[in-house]
Amino acid sequence: MRTQIFISMIVLLLAQTSSCINNQKTSDAKEKSDHVELMSANVIGEYLGSLPCVDCESINTLLELRRDNSYKLTYTYEGKSDDTFVKQGYWKINKNQLVLHGVDYQYKIQEDRLYQLDLSGNEIRGDLAQKYQLAKIR
Numbered sequence: 001m002r003t004q005i006f007i008s009m010i011v012l013l014l015a016q017t018s019s020c021i022n023n024q025k026t027s028d029a030k031e032k033s034d035h036v037e038l039m040s041a042n043v044i045g046e047y048l049g050s051l052p053c054v055d056c057e058s059i060n061t062l063l064e065l066r067r068d069n070s071y072k073l074t075y076t077y078e079g080k081s082d083d084t085f086v087k088q089g090y091w092k093i094n095k096n097q098l099v100l101h102g103v104d105y106q107y108k109i110q111e112d113r114l115y116q117l118d119l120s121g122n123e124i125r126g127d128l129a130q131k132y133q134l135a136k137i138r
Contacts, residue, residue, distance in 0.1 A: 043098065047114050047134035056080035063100075063114070063134055065091055071100055097121070112136040 044065050050058040057079035064072045073087040089102040098107040098114060106121055107114035116132040118124050124132045 043093065043109055043114075045136050046138040048137045049134035050078070050131075051116065052128045052131050053077060053080075061134060065098075073100065073103065107134070 044067055047061075047063040047065070049061050051061055053059045056077040060076045060078050062074045064074075066072075069090050069092065071089060071091045074084060076082070076084050087100075087102055089100060091098060091100050093099070093109070096109055097117065098109055100106070104119055106117045108117055108123065112135065114134045114136075116124065116134075123129070
C-alpha cells in the first residue's frame, strides 16, 4: 500500500513538473509572437531614401508597408532614366529583419529607419554604408 502511494506521488510530481515546463515554452512563444506583432505594427508606413547607384546618381526609393502585410516598392534611377519601376508583394519580419517577397535583399529594422543589407543578409560596410537606408516619412 505504501509503495502504491509513493509511486502515485512520484507520478503526480512528474506530471506537475512537466506541465510547468510546457507552460514556460508556451509563454516564451507567446512573448516572441507578441514582440513580432508589435514590431510589425511599428514598421508599417512609408520609407524614403536615395540609395547609391553604380551607373547613375542615385536610386530614389519609396517603400510602402501596409497593415495587410503587402508592400509597394517604387524606385527611379536618378540621372539615368525617367522610368519608374514598381514591385509589389508581401512582407514579413524574421529576426529583426524585414523580408520583402520578390526582392533579393532584406532590411535591418531600427527605430524609424530601414537599413538595406547585402545579398547575403549582412550589414553593408564601407564608406557608403550609411547611404543604404530608408527613413520613415509616414
